[in-house]
Amino acid sequence: MSAPTQTPRVTRVTPLNNDASKWIHLEQIHYEDQTGAPRVWEVASRRTRGSAGVDAVAIGNVLLHPRKPASTLLVLQYRPPLDAYTVEWPAGLIDAAETPEQAALRELKEETGYEGRVVSVSPTLASDPGMTSANMQVAMVEVKLGEEEELPEQSLDEGEYIQRVVVPLSELYERLVAYSKEEKTVVSAKLFHWAAGLQFARENKYV
Amino acid sequence: MSAPTQTPRVTRVTPLNNDASKWIHLEQIHYEDQTGAPRVWEVASRRTRGSAGVDAVAIGNVLLHPRKPASTLLVLQYRPPLDAYTVEWPAGLIDAAETPEQAALRELKEETGYEGRVVSVSPTLASDPGMTSANMQVAMVEVKLGEEEELPEQSLDEGEYIQRVVVPLSELYERLVAYSKEEKTVVSAKLFHWAAGLQFARENKYV
Numbered sequence: 001m002s003a004p005t006q007t008p009r010v011t012r013v014t015p016l017n018n019d020a021s022k023w024i025h026l027e028q029i030h031y032e033d034q035t036g037a038p039r040v041w042e043v044a045s046r047r048t049r050g051s052a053g054v055d056a057v058a059i060g061n062v063l064l065h066p067r068k069p070a071s072t073l074l075v076l077q078y079r080p081p082l083d084a085y086t087v088e089w090p091a092g093l094i095d096a097a098e099t100p101e102q103a104a105l106r107e108l109k110e111e112t113g114y115e116g117r118v119v120s121v122s123p124t125l126a127s128d129p130g131m132t133s134a135n136m137q138v139a140m141v142e143v144k145l146g147e148e149e150e151l152p153e154q155s156l157d158e159g160e161y162i163q164r165v166v167v168p169l170s171e172l173y174e175r176l177v178a179y180s181k182e183e184k185t186v187v188s189a190k191l192f193h194w195a196a197g198l199q200f201a202r203e204n205k206y207v
Numbered sequence: 208m209s210a211p212t213q214t215p216r217v218t219r220v221t222p223l224n225n226d227a228s229k230w231i232h233l234e235q236i237h238y239e240d241q242t243g244a245p246r247v248w249e250v251a252s253r254r255t256r257g258s259a260g261v262d263a264v265a266i267g268n269v270l271l272h273p274r275k276p277a278s279t280l281l282v283l284q285y286r287p288p289l290d291a292y293t294v295e296w297p298a299g300l301i302d303a304a305e306t307p308e309q310a311a312l313r314e315l316k317e318e319t320g321y322e323g324r325v326v327s328v329s330p331t332l333a334s335d336p337g338m339t340s341a342n343m344q345v346a347m348v349e350v351k352l353g354e355e356e357e358l359p360e361q362s363l364d365e366g367e368y369i370q371r372v373v374v375p376l377s378e379l380y381e382r383l384v385a386y387s388k389e390e391k392t393v394v395s396a397k398l399f400h401w402a403a404g405l406q407f408a409r410e411n412k413y414v
Contacts (some may be wrong), residue, residue, distance in 0.1 A: 012237040017224045023249045025337040029287040042230045079336040080236040080248035086336045123387030125396035127335045129286040142321035160280045180330030187242035189332035190400045197404025198292045207376045
């Protein structure tokens with residue numbers, strides 16, 4: 001892997017039709033609503049959904065260290081759709097014959113070097129149901145750390161540049177708000193919602 | 208508004224190209240990565256983004272009643288992209304000249320009949336950054352209820368059928384898991400992440 005030497009930059013954006021696209025395509029859904037009236041809706045879909053019937057898995061993770069506060073590992077990477085760096089939990093598409101659990105542990109290992117234990121897997125969830133058919137599951141993975149401090153080796157694909165950041169859970173919400181104020185940096189809505197739910201519970205003891 | 212008489216159903220799905228689409232379109236992004244190597248990425252984008260620079264707002268809401276536990280109002284509606292009913296917080300696109308706060312209170316009133324007070328607005332977040340440029344903000348709205356129990360009147364657009372459900376926050380996570388087991392019912396990933404973060408804090412007092 002060559003060392004990064006510049007901030008990625010968009011050079012050109014061109015219209016794309018379905019006959020030339022490889023990963024996603026656009027469709028018109030013709031449907032009857034609750035009264036029987038005919039209606040249409042526009043949807044973007046992934047072409048890559050495998051036998052699991054689920055497009056992607058996110059790896060919600062908790063790092064437990066013998067002496068340090070419980071933390072979570074985030075990944076920062078350049079995302080061309082936003083022309084920005086995103087702050088997310090590790091995530092990836094589920095390969096054709098994989099289960100979500102297998103994909104979660106594989107992606108965690110590739111993107112972060114960590115090995116963990118899946119403690120729960122969410123139901124299949126709608127990623128952005130007004131606009132896409134994309135769906136995902138979030139696997140919660142617990143990683144037990146030893147005393148040593150160093151981050152393990154990543155095994156990234158050619159062209160992948162992923163920065164890892166470890167954040168104590170008690171600081172997660174504020175850190176995501178702070179990241180959002182940095183130039184060309186956008187936090188994932190799903191990760192932010194998890195952090196906001198956690199923060200809500202910390203601030204409102206009645207729940 | 209005519210009364211609903213059937214479960215909505217998809218009659219036909221047809222390919223859609225950009226020249227015939229009204230709401231979303233497909234583009235190819237040509238960019239240079241960190242090493243200067245040319246790469247491409249496929250993205251679906253909304254055509255409707257207004258002056259706020261943000262596509263949509265979700266209304267995270269807390270209902271405070273003098274005697275009942277703190278609750279949240281969810282909306283269930285048929286979503287053609289998934290051919291399923293989704294369970295979400297109220298949400299909607301931000302109109303051209305609206306602020307996210309204005310859009311949040313307008314959508315809450317339209318979809319649920321409630322009037323509330325915006326207590327916080329999130330940074331701009333990436334809805335599904337591997338596949339779309341879509342972004343959103345989540346506004347947290349507090350609704351103070353009186354003693355009366357009845358749900359207020361909705362003001363829905365023609366063709367909108369939205370069912371409202373009030374769920375105590377302490378039961379939210381389990382209720383979303385239960386909804387996911389119902390036929391043709393999918394929970395929104397963002398709402399589920401908020402509930403899972405809340406639940407994580409409730410179960411792990413060390414955060």
